[in-house]
Amino acid sequence: MNRAISKTGVIRALGAMSGTSLDGVDAAVLCTDGHDITEFGTNTYREYSEAERAVIAAGFGKWSGPEVQRAAEVVEAAHIAVLADFKDVDVIGFHGQTLAHAPRMQGTLQVGDGAALADALGVPVVWDFRCADVELGGEGAPLAPFFHHACARYAGLAKPVAFLNLGGVGNLTWVDPSFARPEQEGALLAFDTGPANAPLNDLMQARLGQAFDQGGRIAAKGQVEQGALELFLAEPYFSRIPPKSLDRNDFAEMIALVGELSDADAAATLTAMCAAGVVEAMQHCPRPPTRVLVTGGGRLNPVLMQMLTVSLDCPVVPIEDVGLDGDMLEAQAFAYLAVRVARGLPTSCPGTTGVRAAVGGGTVSVPNAAST
Numbered sequence: 001m002n003r004a005i006s007k008t009g010v011i012r013a014l015g016a017m018s019g020t021s022l023d024g025v026d027a028a029v030l031c032t033d034g035h036d037i038t039e040f041g042t043n044t045y046r047e048y049s050e051a052e053r054a055v056i057a058a059g060f061g062k063w064s065g066p067e068v069q070r071a072a073e074v075v076e077a078a079h080i081a082v083l084a085d086f087k088d089v090d091v092i093g094f095h096g097q098t099l100a101h102a103p104r105m106q107g108t109l110q111v112g113d114g115a116a117l118a119d120a121l122g123v124p125v126v127w128d129f130r131c132a133d134v135e136l137g138g139e140g141a142p143l144a145p146f147f148h149h150a151c152a153r154y155a156g157l158a159k160p161v162a163f164l165n166l167g168g169v170g171n172l173t174w175v176d177p178s179f180a181r182p183e184q185e186g187a188l189l190a191f192d193t194g195p196a197n198a199p200l201n202d203l204m205q206a207r208l209g210q211a212f213d214q215g216g217r218i219a220a221k222g223q224v225e226q227g228a229l230e231l232f233l234a235e236p237y238f239s240r241i242p243p244k245s246l247d248r249n250d251f252a253e254m255i256a257l258v259g260e261l262s263d264a265d266a267a268a269t270l271t272a273m274c275a276a277g278v279v280e281a282m283q284h285c286p287r288p289p290t291r292v293l294v295t296g297g298g299r300l301n302p303v304l305m306q307m308l309t310v311s312l313d314c315p316v317v318p319i320e321d322v323g324l325d326g327d328m329l330e331a332q333a334f335a336y337l338a339v340r341v342a343r344g345l346p347t348s349c350p351g352t353t354g355v356r357a358a359v360g361g362g363t364v365s366v367p368n369a370a371s372t
Contacts, residue, residue: 004124004366005090005091005124005342005343005364006090007342007343008033009033010031010032010033010038011031011032011033011090011091011339012029012030012031012041012088012089012090013029013030013031013032013089013090013091013092013093013335013336013338013339014027014028014029014083014086014089014091014092014093014123014335015027015028015029015030015092015093015095015330015331015332015333015334015335015336015337015338016079016082016083016092016093016094016095016331016334017095017330017331017333017334018075018078018079018095018096018097019167019168019296019330020098020167020168020169020198020248021167021168021197021198021201021212021297022048022053022056022057022168022201023047023048023211023212023297024045024046024047024048024078025045025046025048025078025079025082026043026044026045026327026328026330026331027043027044027045027046027082027083027086027331028040028041028042028043028044028325028328028331028332028335029041029042029043029086029089029335030332030335030336032150032335032336032339033339034336034339034340034342034343034345035150035181035345036150036153036154037150037151037154037336040325040332042086043325043327043328043331043332044082044085045327046078046081046082048074048078052074052078053211055070055071055074056071056074056075056097056099058070058071059071059072059099059111060099060100060248060249061099061100061247061249062099062100063099063100063106063109068099068109068111071097071099071111072097072111072112072113075096075097075111075112076112076113076116076117079094079112079117080117080120080121083117083121084120084121089123090123090124091123091124091125091126091338091339091342092117092118092121092123092124092125092126092335092338093125093126093127093129093334093335093336093337093338093339093341094112094114094117094125094126094127094334095110095127095129095330095334096110096111096112096114096127096128097110097111097112098110098248099111100247101140101141101245101246101247101248102247103134103138103139103140103141103245107131107134107135107140108130108131108134108140108141110127110128110129110130112127113127114126114127114128114363114365115365117365118365118366118367118368119367119368121367122367123367124342124364124365124366124367125364125365126337126338126341126342126362126363126364126365127362127363127365128361128362128363129143129334129337129341129347129361129362130143130361131361132359132360132361132362133347133348133353133355133359133361136355136356136357136359137354137355137356138243138348138353138354138355138356138359139191139243139244139245139353139354139355140245140353141171141192141245141353142165142171142173142190142191142192142245142352142353143333143334143337143347143348143352143353143361144163144165144171144173144190144329144330144333145163145173145175145182145188145190145348145351145352146182146183146188146336146337146340146346146347146348146352147329147332147333147336147337148163148173148175148188148190148333149173149175149177149179149182149187149188150182150336151163151324151329152175152177153177155322155323155324157175157177157322158177158178159176159177159178159290160174160175160176160177160285160286160287160288160289160290161174161175161177161289161290161291161292161293162174162175162282162285162289162291162292162293163175163293163295163319164193164278164292164293164294164295164308164316165294165295165296165329165330166196166197166274166294166295166296166297166298166299166301166304167196167197167296167297167298167330168195168196168197168198168201168248169192169194169195169196169198169246169247169248170192170193170194170195170196170274170277170278170281170298171190171191171192171193171245172190172191172192172193172278172281172282173188173189173190173352174188174189174190174285174286174289175187175188176188176286176287182349182352183346183349183358185350185351186286186351187351188349188351188352189242189243189284189285189286189351189352190242190243190351190352190353191242191243191244191245191281191284192244192245192246193277193278193280193281194237194238194246194251194273194274194276194277194278194280194281195246195250195251195254195273195274195277196274196277196296196298197212197274197296197297197298198248198249199251199252199254199255199270199273200212200213200219200267200270200271200274201213202255203255203258203266203267203270204218204267206255207263207266208263212297213267213271213301215300215301215302216271216301216302216303216304218263218264218267219264219267219268219270219271219301219303219304220268220302220303221264221268222261222262222263222264222265222266222267222268222269223264223265223268224265224268224269224272225257225258225261225265225269228257228258228261228269228273229269229272229273229276231257232251232254232257232273232276233276233280235251237250238277238280241284242281242284242354243350243351243352243353243354244354245353254270254273257269258270268303271301271303271304271307272307274298274304275304275307275308275311276311278308278311278312279308279311279312282312288313288314289314290314290315291314291315291316291317292308292312292314292315292316292317293317293318293319293321293322293324294308294316294317294318294319294326295318295319295324295326295329295330296326296329296330299318299319299326305318337362338362340360341360341361341362341364342364344360345360346358346359346360347359347360347361347362348361
């Protein structure tokens with residue numbers, strides 16, 4: 001069977017994402033030529049078990065060693081299990097699981113072997129999306145902005161808009177869809193806004209044995225500790241000019257800032273910190289966006305959404321308002337980016353990661369003949 005990736009025309013790509021919030025694996029299909037999105041296909045979600053989540057979490061912040069190896073094994077097995085159910089796809093975009101991210105020091109580490117997935121699934125796999133960007137002076141994150149540009153055009157948007165992803169870490173993409181190509185100067189600005197769900201999830205797990213604050217119910221009962229919020233906003237990260245990016249644990253001391261507070265007050269304060277980071281980030285937009293489209297788990301937290309609504313000068317709405325899927329957007333992004341990598345198109349540029357010039361990252365692994 002010929003498993004080469006077609007260099008022209010629209011193809012079916014399957015993307016997979018496992019984020020730093022550690023909820024599970026998202027997988028989604030889309031059809032694209034690497035420029036325009038023509039159709040969104042089926043998708044699914046596989047939740048991590050508590051045991052799997054614990055193994056992966058033990059590898060956070062580590063660059064090597066047995067914890068990293070065990071995390072990689074869990075990530076690979078979970079992805080193979082969920083991706084095997086998809087048929088008739090031409091390429092898979094496999095992000096892997098970020099364990100550590102320090103682009104100006106050690107680099108960036110996403111575990112999971114794309115070559116092993118290609119052999120197991122019999123489909124070409126594009127993976128290791130971030131390292132080439134880091135090697136050329138970029139932050140290696142965020143990588144979804146080129147996809148956000150395609151989404152804005154797919155949705156028929158004509159004026160600047162902001163995509164706000166609130167996963168473990170928050171990131172913002174300012175998009176001007178009037179530009180035909182995302183790598184054009186002025187089309188995009190993207191960067192991490194600060195911690196989002198990760199500190200709150202960690203607090204919920206440590207104190208209450210819950211994976212997250214479902215529906216913002218705990219935070220809704222609490223009061224924001226203004227002193228802790230002010231200390232948080234004094235962090236030098238917020239005064240840095242973007243592009244810029246964060247590791248999941250860069251603000252780990254946030255938990256200490258709320259350590260003496262009640263469960264409800266601590267949750268309210270961590271939620272307010274997430275919102276405050278976004279408010280600070282909006283000041284960097286080249287022009288005010290017409291609206292903020294929120295994706296990721298944070299859009300399902302009404303307390304967080306209300307904090308953003310009262311703090312920003314433009315409408316703040318779930319991304320579903322423009323016909324997109326906020327649960328699957330990152331998985332879809334890596335399907336889209338896989339096609340761009342396979343066709344030699346850039347996946348990041350100075351406005352998205354600070355890389356010196358537009359660059360296409362990623363490694364393409366074709367399955368061994370014995371596995372097809």
